[in-house]
Amino acid sequence: MMKYTQLTKEQFEELHEEFAVFLAAQSIDVKEWDTIKKDKPELADKELNIFSDFVWEKVLDKANYLEHFSKDTLNLFKCNENDMQRIVVKVKKEGINLLDEKDFNWFIDHSKDASIEYLKGKKTYSKERNSDVFELIQQGAVVSKGELFEGILKIIG
Numbered sequence: 001m002m003k004y005t006q007l008t009k010e011q012f013e014e015l016h017e018e019f020a021v022f023l024a025a026q027s028i029d030v031k032e033w034d035t036i037k038k039d040k041p042e043l044a045d046k047e048l049n050i051f052s053d054f055v056w057e058k059v060l061d062k063a064n065y066l067e068h069f070s071k072d073t074l075n076l077f078k079c080n081e082n083d084m085q086r087i088v089v090k091v092k093k094e095g096i097n098l099l100d101e102k103d104f105n106w107f108i109d110h111s112k113d114a115s116i117e118y119l120k121g122k123k124t125y126s127k128e129r130n131s132d133v134f135e136l137i138q139q140g141a142v143v144s145k146g147e148l149f150e151g152i153l154k155i156i157g
Contacts, residue, residue, distance in 0.1 A: 022051050023047070059143075066133065071099055072091050072097070072098060074098060074152075077136065079129065081129065084133075087120050087152050090119075093113065111155050
């Protein structure tokens with residue numbers, strides 16, 4: 001059973017060299033892989049799933065910060081080993097759309113404006129760390145370097 005989701009065709013193409021190494025580690029060469037795909041599609045799918053989970057696990061292990069933007073809200077996450085910190089930024093100023101670069105820059109320049117509300121929290125993981133991080137990615141969060149999280153944390157203390 002898969003832990004995450006199977007990589008897309010484009011992602012597999014991007015990782016074709018890593019997938020070849022993965023198959024070689026199981027003593028499966030190109031010719032044998034082509035035969036498996038043709039004659040045993042269920043086994044091929046199982047191998048693709050195992051590789052997908054392996055790749056996701058490596059990506060999620062390195063995902064220390066996540067960001068999710070909407071028109072008037074930023075959800076920023078710091079993914080620690082045992083818990084996740086979250087900062088929610090709500091902009092209640094008419095006409096501001098955080099998805100627009102100009103409006104986002106307004107927010108950066110006016111971070112102490114009275115129309116901006118900050119909430120901070122922390123929670124332990126409901127499942128395991130990587131599963132919770134994956135769930136947030138599935139909901140639209142993207143991995144980041146954490147500059148925005150750390151910068152806002154300095155502002156709100």
